[in-house]
Amino acid sequence: MLTLALDIGGTKIAAGLVDPAGALVHKTTCPTPKTDDAEHVWIALRQTIADAVEAAEGAISAVGIGCAGPIDSTAGTVSPINIPAWQEFPLRDRVAGVVLGARVVLAGDAVCMAVGEHWRGAGRRVGFMLGMVVSTGVGGGLVLDGVPYHGRTGNAGHVGHVVVEPHGQLCHCGSHGCVETVAAGPWMTRWALDNGWAGPPDADAAVLAEAAAAGDPVAVRAFHRGATALAAMIASVGAVCDLNCVVIGGGVAKSGRTLFDPLNAALADYTGLSFIRDLRVVPAALGGDAGLIGAAALASSAT
Structure with missing residues (x-):
């Protein structure tokens, strides 16, 4: 069946x-x-x-x-x-x-x-993991002690709305400074355009990633800014949930090292606690x- x-x-x-x-x-x-x-x-x-x-x-x-x-x-x-x-x-x-x-x-x-990556993808045999989608938004799901954790209403792991800039941009959810407003593809692209990037007005995160990979300084700053916000959130959730792995998929994650290099560099600055120093951040294996x-x-x- x-x-x-x-x-x-x-x-x-x-x-x-x-x-x-x-x-x-x-x-x-x-x-x-x-x-x-x-x-x-x-x-x-x-x-x-x-x-x-x-x-x-x-x-x-x-x-x-x-x-x-x-x-x-x-x-x-x-x-x-x-x-x-x-x-x-x-x-x-x-x-x-x-x-x-x-x-x-x-x-x-x-x-x-998160469950898919835990069953068949990059999170196999991982006990405590956060699965994330970084795309038009930022979403997350938790697998704790090998079991999906849904929470009281089914919304546990909603990490895109962890606040990383208390006085930041107004988010679609009604809060301010959510990680989504810094690291999601449309938000990164909008920030780059507002800060002097010469990309086309209808550019998406893929175009921004190409510019960053080619060394455009504003595009590089946009990715570093988004990656730093993700790192701060990941370190916080890692400390709360005692994670050992984070798997990231979605359109923005397809940029590869353009995202993961600054993310891992920033993560090293936030994971001061001994039990999260070995927290691994890896790309998703199953794609869409x-x-x-x-x-x-x-x-x-x-x-």
Whole structure:
């Protein structure tokens, strides 16, 4: 039997079929509609689900949903910051009404990413890890003592909203100075453009990374600034949760050494406590498939 896995974010919606060994045997994606109408987003997701169900030929035993948050794991609702059309949207019940007879499990998308990397990726055999997505936003999920940690409402590990600049930029969440406002791709690019970078007005983090790799001083500063914010947050969460590994994926992480070199250099300045000095920060191994694989793992192991 196969597990249907869904990964829903502000940029794209993905559906996949995962076998019991954790192999992704089918995947389909579509852009997340930019709309104020909740039903338009649902229609896009429902079609993506239908495509996967057809490919499965009836062999689906469970459904795992990873969605951008906040979520309410008890009520089965989602209110993603980057999908404003969905506010307390009854996602779990809607999916259950389409995939009849299958167990449906809802979790945060970054929790699913962390579980996927822990099961099949860079976090295998790691006891205490933080999985992170650094992309249009910054998300995180925790695996503690080898077990996914969801917290009271399903939102544990929401590290993108750890405050690193108390008087910093206003974040989409309503707070100020969240690490997301410094290290997420659109925020880094905007900062670079505001500070004299000669990139195109519609540039994204990939273009900024190319400029930084080529030595553009403003682009380099933007990445160093973002990496330093990530390092401060990682050291803080590492101390609180006694972590031994952080796995980072997402579009910004694809910049490779342009991000990881300054991040590790800054991390050395923040990890003064003896028990986090050996905290490792490594790139994700599963790319954009980690969330699907993790969602499937959570659904297939649920009781």
